[in-house]
Amino acid sequence: MARRRQVYEGKAKILFEGPEPGTLVQYFKDDATAQNGQKKGVITGKGVLNNRISEYLMLKLAEVGIPTHFVRRLNMREQLIREVEIIPLEIVVRNIAAGSLATRLGIPEGTRLPRSIIEYYYKNDALNDPMVSEEHITAFGWADPHDMDDIVALTLRINDFLSGLFLGVGISLVDFKLEFGRLWEEEEMRIVLADEVSPDNCRLWDTKTSEKMDKDRFRRDLGQVAEAYQEVAKRLGIMPEAGLRDLKGPEMMQ
Ligand code: UDP
16 A cells, blocks of 8 residues: 655654545654754653544534634544644743743743733744744734734633633643644635644643643653643543553554
8 A cells, every 4th residue: 555645744743645635644653852852752652642632622622613623533643634724833822920931031930820921933943933923923924913813812712711621620721832724615714723732732730739741741851741641631531442552652554
């Protein structure tokens, strides 16, 4: 059988041509990177968990009317998605000070912010994803003001919904990163949520103990990384049916 054509390989995922035009297969790897690729490692089972967690969260978001690129999960490590034109921005939402915001502004980690804050970063590895303002975004044409209105409105709704969903299972949604894409349907363009929503791009703290249940365990060498991702899946009630049988992973679909 012919090997599927690889369209793109990123740090944590690979995209393959999908079965029909306008679709892609998104494959979740166990590879983890931090500090823009300077720190590398493998979190065994991460791909399986992120595939499942992102499926669950995207479907929940779709139920409340957030358009996403997600179509369906195909197997332990792969999901079918709509092909979109990725807007080259990382949209970060913060509810509690942590990470780069805490460092940059000297606010102690864990401080509840007066209101949710949205930040934009230009997706460019060579430049280390610099923070940019809406002025840069519209001046350089990465997105127009109308796109930005849609992105902000969707982002605020996603933050409200996910904050409540996680709170219900004893997890504080501290901050997270989203990516959006343009989806064309019969001359009409819609902005949809793309990429993934998982402990790789969210900060998730236990509401009682503030224990970190996300990629900061890898970034900061805190240990028990895979266990933390599993705990998130358990609390959401979605540990993969077969457990983590597929730990050795990739039966790449040919
Ligand atoms: N984030 C991400 N990818 C990035 C940078 C940040 O998913 O390339 C997420 C990160 O997991 C956190 C939020 O965005 O939930 C804010 O990250 P921050 O700016 O504090 O950067 P960091 O401290 O992770 O370098």
